[in-house]
Amino acid sequence: MAWQWFHRLGSPRWFYQKTSAWMPWLALASLLLIGAGSIWGLGFAPEDAKQGNSYRIIYIHVPAAFLALAGYYIMAISGAIGLIWKMKLSFVVMRAAAPIGAVLTFIALFTGAVWGKPTWGTYWVWDARITSMLILLFLYIGVIALSRAFSREQVADKACALLALVGTVNIPIIYKSVDWWFTLHQPATIKFTEKSSIDPSMFYPLLTMVIGFYCLYAWTLIAHTREKILQREWRTSWVQQLMGGESATESKAG
Amino acid sequence: MQFQFDSLAAFLHMDGHGTFVWAAYGVTFLTLTALALQPRLQRRRLKRELERQQRIEARRRSVETRRTREAEPA
Numbered sequence: 001m002a003w004q005w006f007h008r009l010g011s012p013r014w015f016y017q018k019t020s021a022w023m024p025w026l027a028l029a030s031l032l033l034i035g036a037g038s039i040w041g042l043g044f045a046p047e048d049a050k051q052g053n054s055y056r057i058i059y060i061h062v063p064a065a066f067l068a069l070a071g072y073y074i075m076a077i078s079g080a081i082g083l084i085w086k087m088k089l090s091f092v093v094m095r096a097a098a099p100i101g102a103v104l105t106f107i108a109l110f111t112g113a114v115w116g117k118p119t120w121g122t123y124w125v126w127d128a129r130i131t132s133m134l135i136l137l138f139l140y141i142g143v144i145a146l147s148r149a150f151s152r153e154q155v156a157d158k159a160c161a162l163l164a165l166v167g168t169v170n171i172p173i174i175y176k177s178v179d180w181w182f183t184l185h186q187p188a189t190i191k192f193t194e195k196s197s198i199d200p201s202m203f204y205p206l207l208t209m210v211i212g213f214y215c216l217y218a219w220t221l222i223a224h225t226r227e228k229i230l231q232r233e234w235r236t237s238w239v240q241q242l243m244g245g246e247s248a249t250e251s252k253a254g
Numbered sequence: 255m256q257f258q259f260d261s262l263a264a265f266l267h268m269d270g271h272g273t274f275v276w277a278a279y280g281v282t283f284l285t286l287t288a289l290a291l292q293p294r295l296q297r298r299r300l301k302r303e304l305e306r307q308q309r310i311e312a313r314r315r316s317v318e319t320r321r322t323r324e325a326e327p328a
Binding site for chain 2: 045052054099103106219220223
């Protein structure tokens with residue numbers, strides 16, 4: 001009986017119908033949290049003693065970087081599940097995660113660069129953290145390119161999953177890069193195992209933004225997955241009925 | 255908790271760091287909005303494509319029925 005649940009989860013149609021109810025709530029939560037967190041971080045959190053106001057970029061830089069990494073896990077794990085259990089839906093999630101991850105990595109790099117200028121005096125340095133994040137961006141772009149390079153979907157799915165899995169080597173390197181090598185990048189501000197090196201007045205807006213970004217990520221990933229499901233299944237009767245719009249629903253109601 | 259700036263101008267200027275801070279926030283929100291709107295555009299494109307397919311199918315069927323009718327002996 002537990003397997004029934006697992007199989008249903010693999011069904012794109014079930015996923016599409018199940019997630020319909022979640023979408024407005026996820027959208028509302030992300031808008032409220034990111035809106036409140038931005039206003040809090042930009043206007044109400046105290047100025048940093050060393051970096052002045054430029055540090056306010058942290059409120060988008062850190063959540064974007066978190067999600068860029070978490071998104072890679074999601075992409076690679078979905079790819080692995082697809083390879084092992086041949087689950088259709090999980091390949092769709094993997095493909096949907098690639099452009100979202102690429103955008104978040106780009107945001108992390110871009111905000112890092114404009115934060116670097118006033119604090120380090122340069123937009124870019126080839127140090128371990130920044131270079132490994134750039135490699136992450138290339139991995140995401142690689143998966144996107146690979147997903148479009150094959151005419152047969154199943155072949156593209158497998159190739160993308162393999163690339164995503166091989167690329168996971170990069171993830172621990174990104175995490176540890178600030179400890180292993182000398183770098184301009186500051187060490188982690190939020191630590192899970194010891195006391196964070198950030199004042200509560202700055203920590204709570206940051207936490208709000210991180211949770212908001214997680215909600216937005218979930219919403220965006222599900223929205224992209226739903227669209228890809230429709231594109232893949234457009235021949236099926238349930239998609240035709242859904243997309244048929246008024247005429248189909250009217251005839252059904254009548 | 256209180257607002258950290260004396261005026262709107264000071265808030266925008268941020269002691270000279272305003273350009274960097276606002277550029278970072280602006281680019282972030284622009285790209286995230288584009289990413290959020292993308293599925294909607296894809297849905298519209300798919301809908302148009304399906305309607306086109308249906309039109310082609312309907313035309314094909316009407317031509318077929320006309321042909322069979324013409325083929326029938328009067």
